[in-house]
Amino acid sequence: MKNLILAIRKSLSARLSLCVVGFVAIFFMAALLVMFYYARTAVKKEALAKSEAALDGMIQQIDNRLRTVEKASINIHWNVEHHVNEPATLQYLTRKMLDSNPSIVGCAIALDPSFCEDKDCQTLFCSYRGTDSISMSDHFGNRPYTEQEWYSLPYSTGEAQWSDPTIENLRGGYPIMGYSIPIRQHERVIGVFVSAISLEWLSHTIEAARPFPRTFCSLMNQSGAFIIHPDSSYLQARTIYEQLEEYPDQNLQQLTDVMLKGNTGHMSLTLYGAPSYVFYKPYRNTGWTANIVSLKSDVFDTYDRLLKRMILIMAGGMLVLLLYCSYYIHFQLRPLRMLDLSAQRLAAGHFDKPIADSYRKDEVGALQKSFRAMQRSLGRYLATIEQRKTVLDRQNDALRVAREKVREADRLKSVFVHNMTGQMVQPVTRINTLVDTISKEHDHLKHEEVAEMVNEMAEHTHSVTQLLDKTIEVSLNNQTVNPDDNTNT
Known part of the structure; x- marks a missing residue:
């Protein structure tokens, strides 16, 4: 390192090159900082807009999926109300629902037990999608269906609605959610028709709306339970509040409260150990909240890649500029080095070696010509001195002889x-x-x-x-x- 510093100190071309490159580097750094500041602002604005658009797209996709189930359920529901007294037809309709709609994993028709007290008939007709085929069952869930939310809420309110997520135990247990429609006869609710979908299937179908590779989408109901989440473990009928009790997080708590109040917006926070942006928006009038979580590293990925490339390009450009300046200045200073060697020869007394003439018109060329003229003048002057010295030597010899004689x-x-x-x-x-x-x-x-x-x-x-x-x-x-x-x- 010391040798390099000494070499730089001894080399005018190296010092000039470093000065030029240093000035250019400072100028470019200032320009790039200003440019990247505004670029980062623009990228952030564009990324936030992209995430908000993706959130709207996700909501639209969720709406399309759920409306498809709703329309299919409404179509079958009309037949159910007209055949409530035909058990075979009701069982057939549940199977037909699954045959016609691959996205539906289960369908059930549950009649009010009081409706069948005097008829001694079957009150629950259920079909579910197995591993390879569609199977039938006479129960739905671990508890009596009259105690389950998908039946009790529509039956009491008389309105069609989506139920909260629950665990289906027909084939190993996985989270499902059902769309329930009250069954009426003579303006009286006598049962509920429900079509269930898999939350895992719904989550996978929504992943296409991700604006960035590591972005994930989720949908929560008003109680904080996940209806859609890329991690199926979060769909196990656990609410986000239960998770916050186990792993407290003040920022996540604040975000959850804001989302479940039906607000729209975004928030920056550290989620699962990674700085992220969370965009949230209420879903229709259901009380549900859709949100998209985008990592900041993904949001600014384009900016970061551009920054790295620009740094590499700038570093390469500075290196090329340094090499070019070193070569150019070294070439331009070559006459000065020749003059230095000539001056050393003159100092050593070698006045007979001529200095090459210069064809340059700049200051260096003028200096070289002046130095060449000076060498010629010194040569002539020294020749005159040599001649006079010879004469003086002769006179001194004569005077020495005369002095000896005297x-x-x-x-x-x-x-x-x-x-x-x-x-x-x-x-x-x-x-x-x-x-x-x-x-x-x-x-x-x-x-x-x-x-x-x-x-x-x-x-x-x-x-x-x-x-x-x-x-x-x-x-x-x-x-x-x-x-x-x-x-x-």
């Missing part, structure tokens, strides 16, 4: 002066001695002795004078003298 001449002069001075010591000393002798003993000396001393002093003076004249002459004329020259005057 130094040699100075040395010879010094030796000569030293010799001359040495030659003048004896005459000067003798003159000094003679002068002292004359000055001290002139009264005792003879005239001849004094004259002889004076002549000797004159000779020595003449010798010193000659030596001084020769020394001055050599100094003025730069003459080379022989240091061993002992010429005496």
Whole structure:
């Protein structure tokens, strides 16, 4: 990682590429955030509308299924009322009901026991759909039929209605629901005609209305029992309130209360551990409530998939942009790298290697041309300096030779002066001695002795004078003298 950071710091093209890609990434991120915010709002609105439409479609399908049963029951009911005194016909009509309507799993004609007290006739005629065939029975449920809801409510109210779900024990026990129509004779209710359907069958037929793969539909009656539910265990005549007592959930409790009041709308809550939307609506005037539960992950599935694809596309685009910028900037900076190498060669003293000319018209091309002109100027200047250096070297050599000669001449002069001075010591000393002798003993000396001393002093003076004249002459004329020259005057 450190090597990568160092490489980026040393590479201008890498830094420029990262700056460009970073700016573009920030710009795109801001644009995408704004776009996806509005897209999420639009997707949510569309998904909610789709779920509401699916709820309406589910209600329509339920209505179609139930109305089919109602119409079939009404058609047979007319024959039942006209043959209440014919037991064989009544049994035949229950079987015919099953033969004509595959969706009906059971049909029963239950007469008021008081209606048959003086006739000693059969009061219950029942046919049910078995595994492979239609069978007949003389009972319907575990309790007397007069105590069962499908019989007691229509008999007491005198109106046709759907009964609450119950468990049918004729072939193993499964939840059913029946449509009951009172049987009248002379304006008096003498029995009930009921057609039963399987709630599992009804639930499976409604699943086609699901707007999303994991959406499920349900239908509850006014007591909270499920009439339709994809999980058959919820159809076992248990109400939702019993389930809430076992597994308390405040949000679900609130939702249930709102739905069973006959309201229409939707609610967001966590259901079975998954965030969901629940859409609910009353079904006709029955007091039942239809609802659709859609997972939020399904509602926003299109949005999430689009977001993931856009992130992948953006990441790929940023990578391609980074590679392109790196290559392009690297290509554009190639003349600068060439200039850097040329500068290093110039710093090392290699002025003879020319810099390639540039055909570019931008600043880099101008810099390369200027650098090339600078190299030429430096070459010419250094050539001039080299020539002048050669001349100066020659002059220095000549001056060095002359200086050696001067130094040699100075040395010879010094030796000569030293010799001359040495030659003048004896005459000067003798003159000094003679002068002292004359000055001290002139009264005792003879005239001849004094004259002889004076002549000797004159000779020595003449010798010193000659030596001084020769020394001055050599100094003025730069003459080379022989240091061993002992010429005496």
